[in-house]
Amino acid sequence: xxxxxxxxxxxxxxxxxxxxxxxxxxxxxxxxxxxxxxxxxxxxxxxxxxxxxxxxxxxxxxxxxxxxxxxxxxxxxxxxxxxxxxxxxxxxxxxxxxxxxxxxxxxxxxxxxxxxxxxxxxxxxxxxxxxxxxxxxxxxxxxxxxxxxxxxxxxxxxxxxxxxxxxxxxxxxxxxxxxxxxxxxxxxxxxxxxxxxxxxxxxxxxxxxxxxxxxxxxxxxxxxxxxxxxxxxxxxxxxxxxxxxxxxxxxxxxxxxxxxxxxxxxxxxxxxxxxxxxxxxxxxxxxxxxxxxxxxxxxxxxxxxxxxxxxxxxxxxxxxxxxxxxxxxxxxx
Numbered sequence: 001x002x003x004x005x006x007x008x009x010x011x012x013x014x015x016x017x018x019x020x021x022x023x024x025x026x027x028x029x030x031x032x033x034x035x036x037x038x039x040x041x042x043x044x045x046x047x048x049x050x051x052x053x054x055x056x057x058x059x060x061x062x063x064x065x066x067x068x069x070x071x072x073x074x075x076x077x078x079x080x081x082x083x084x085x086x087x088x089x090x091x092x093x094x095x096x097x098x099x100x101x102x103x104x105x106x107x108x109x110x111x112x113x114x115x116x117x118x119x120x121x122x123x124x125x126x127x128x129x130x131x132x133x134x135x136x137x138x139x140x141x142x143x144x145x146x147x148x149x150x151x152x153x154x155x156x157x158x159x160x161x162x163x164x165x166x167x168x169x170x171x172x173x174x175x176x177x178x179x180x181x182x183x184x185x186x187x188x189x190x191x192x193x194x195x196x197x198x199x200x201x202x203x204x205x206x207x208x209x210x211x212x213x214x215x216x217x218x219x220x221x222x223x224x225x226x227x228x229x230x231x232x233x234x235x236x237x238x239x240x241x242x243x244x245x246x247x248x249x250x251x252x253x254x255x256x257x258x259x260x261x262x263x264x265x266x267x268x269x270x271x272x273x274x275x276x277x278x279x280x281x282x283x284x285x286x287x288x289x290x291x292x293x294x295x296x297x298x299x300x301x302x303x304x305x306x307x308x309x310x311x312x313x314x315x316x317x318x319x320x321x322x323x324x325x326x327x328x329x330x331x332x333x
Contacts, residue, residue: 005145007164012180013151016221017170021148026288029092032329036142039097041150047097067098080128108155118202130163130209169218173238185248216323217269270316
């Protein structure tokens with residue numbers, strides 16, 4: 001059984017996507033799951049969350065990033081190359097991001113057209129991410145693969161999503177996040193359909209991703225009421241999420257008249273607090289919020305917030321595991 005690949009994607013930035021992937025990676029590791037996480041965002045924010053600048057620079061110079069896995073394709077010198085993973089813990093590995101990954105965008109756009117024309121080279125380019133992820137997961141013994149993607153609907157994300165088995169949509173309760181969901185839903189559906197038809201009607205290689213991209217739900221983050229807008233405005237946007245997710249992401253044409261509120265919506269994987277005070281503390285300590293100790297400054301109300309963060313992320317990890325068939329060997333204390 002291959003490890004399920006889960007993409008976290010919203011083409012609207014600023015919804016806490018990278019923080020979500022970072023914390024889930026650590027939580028799954030805490031739960032005894034062997035995790036591979038991959039930074040496929042050319043901004044490399046997930047990498048910056050995991051590693052200090054000196055380590056990142058050394059990996060960039062040592063060709064230890066995702067970019068060097070696709071560089072032979074860019075230079076037309078060969079196929080994709082396996083890149084090393086950085087061991088963050090015995091059960092957590094990272095495929096390091098790289099700002100130079102943006103150089104792969106144009107080739108991926110061309111490769112997509114070549115795939116639709118049945119050209120073998122197009123399939124090699126388009127499935128490069130999938131090949132790298134699959135081999136790296138096998139070598140690290142990963143039981144789950146988490147992808148952090150950039151906030152756009154470009155060729156890099158198209159190729160990354162084709163590699164994915166499942167899709168989680170991070171959201172914020174505002175107009176812009178909802179509009180982002182309206183854009184990404186039809187776009188992902190179109191990519192999925194085009195890939196299916198390409199594989200069906202062209203002479204595609206047998207060892208390629210299925211392009212499953214099955215939505216398993218959404219996560220609403222930073223849902224504490226903002227001080228710069230009325231409570232009514234906040235409620236207006238958050239109440240529209242269940243219907244819009246069904247319409248835009250699931251492609252539903254009939255919306256149930258008795259649609260439940262977001263807190264009872266089965267597609268809502270979690271409503272995560274903002275944890276304003278914990279996040280800067282966790283970033284300084286370079287660890288997830290639920291790993292903060294008294295020595296890090298987590299005392300009093302902060303300690304209680306640490307326990308709440310652990311509870312929320314553990315519940316979210318369990319839900320994702322259930323929907324993707326990932327066995328949980330244990331529950332963290």
